[in-house]
Amino acid sequence: MKYLLLLFFCFSLLKLSAQNEVRSFLVMFYNVENLFDTIDSPDTNDKEFLPSSEKKWDSRKYYKKLENLSKVILACDSSQIPDIIGLSEVENKTVLKDLCRTLHYQKPIYQYLHEDSEDPRGIDVAFLYNPNRFSVTMWRKIPVMTPGQKDAKDRDILYVKGTAPTGDTLHVFVNHWKSRVGGADNTETRRVFAAMTLKARCDSILALNPAANLIIMGDFNDDPENKSIFQILQANNKRRNRDLFDLFNLHYDIHNFYGAGTLLYSNAWYLFDQIIISNHLLINSKGLLVRPEAGSILKHEWMLYKPEGQAMQPQPTYEGKKYIGGYSDHLPVFVKFTY
Template sequence: MIIISDTEEYHNTMKAKLLLTLLAFFAQHALFAQTDSSDFGHNFELLFSKFDDSFRGPNKARVVFWNVENLFDTYDNPETNDDEFTPYGDKHWNEKKYQKKLQDLSKTLIAVGGWEPAEVICLAEVENLKVVEDLVNTTGLKENNYSIIHKDSPDKRGIDVAFLYRPEKFKVIKYHHIKVTFSEEGSRPTRDILYVRGMLNKEVEVHIFVNHWPSRFGGHMVTDPKRRRAADIVRSKVDSILRVDTKANIIITGDFNDEPEDGSITENLGAKLDTANLNWKDLYNAMGPLRHSAGTHKFAGQWGILDQFFVSKPIVKGEHRLQMMYKSAGIFSAPFLLENDATHLGHKLHRTYLGPKYVGGYSDHLPIYLDLQILNKTLLDF
């Protein structure tokens, strides 16, 4: 495994490799722009054209989140409901399809990093540690030397969240998995929330929560209490951190299965859509400005932002050496992740499966990213 350094030789090598990758993407982009781009106001070509792929250097960092949709190995786990993702299951999931999925995810995660690998990558819908290790050790991600935090959760399908980080850019202080349980009789726990505390670029302390809240399967209103319960748990942990340090740098990311204006987000979690009048305990929804012009997931012809970043006030205002950059939260809408939607017009996600049919795409979610700047401590002292 290659250890990343800050040498000029390394950066030149990485730039050359990424240039070839991005040139291929933009070639697709030119063709993609010729298709119908109205998509009910969701102009993905414009969004992608604004993607910042520049070199970040030592004073900036990018945090990425992606629900990779059913990254399963081909083996049956008798403890979980993973039968359909086996060679003899409904999806006829085999080694060839699994390897293609790994390569496709790797290509995307390399691209969303821009000119250098993303400092932190958070994932949802990974089956186990093995699939995450295969992703980082057997694909183009290998030379980025990502370390992994993962634990099997009690989800009945066996899908979990995971945390990847570059050890030379992020030092883990501690982490733990937070259980999400429900009071209703017969309800089993859902996916754990992963909490990681660390030093970003070895200089600034940050608290990161990785989430995959309960789905809307069965109906939005019926399942709403479960997402509110998950939100309450995160809010309680955030409050505990802020009671100790009112200027704590906190990032909450994941697939929340709710929109920026839904109650679990605005009421229970308390994430605001405006940076004006933030107080010390408020959270800001960094994806809020995109909610009327873009989406990360499409259902029944409607785009929505289920994948989000929430940050504490010190990150918004740069009060504790870490600050959001201008328009720092984005959706990575590379053309190869999308395809034409003949039913609802515009575009849709290029998924691995459409029902039982294998189509060899990527995911039913688009990746999101958050760009951060580390401020000079001397300047903050004045």
């Protein structure tokens, strides 16, 4: 009888362990706003973020920034940490290495992928992943060029191919398109060509495999309804009559129906940070699956502040040249896939 009770107890523990196993895959994107080290790079214009600059960017502020970003990333979900993370506005591999060290969660977790781009300031996109939950099989940068603008140095798109815990192959694209500095209309052409570059890559994958799992994330510097996203990339929120090459924008509804955003400008919310997927991830019955309304924004009160005469907004590192020691001027976005 004793042995039967022991056997029953062991079986119950195994069953409980299986029930507690993580059955979701958490994807996050975060524009970390000027994650620079304190060392002058001869190849880029990083003079704004040096100890000798007006901002007096020093080691104390740098490590505070790393701690702040880590706090945000680890607060993404109460039950698990992100499995893969797209980042924008990172200077180099050094800051990524330091961020991964700061991001210890009981033990080292993340590895990173990064390539220098043509951005004059040296701010690039990057990819963090938990190797226990995502296995990278290949990665490369995709150049973005605008015809007729030889001097236009746009940031590359980072493409990562890998395997999720379900065995699903994922094609991940991390983006940071041309900013609106100089005017939204004047800079739109460069975002449109970034969208065309990305769309061509997505279509080529889907033409070979209509059931391919694509995850597109980034700071697009356009809202979900703008031309580059809605018309060129063909990322929409249609539930029916979807074309093979249509993409689904998981953050379309939260912005267009509820007015949510990831950054505040002139007291208006914009949703430049988005996660977009291919059709198969909405109907996949044997692997990763996501609900159409799953697009979320990470927004805790401690991530916000209220400048005088303005609305509550993401707390940045600097307000102009004044150091306030915040997190980022963007809020992160995330999506939880189940299986």
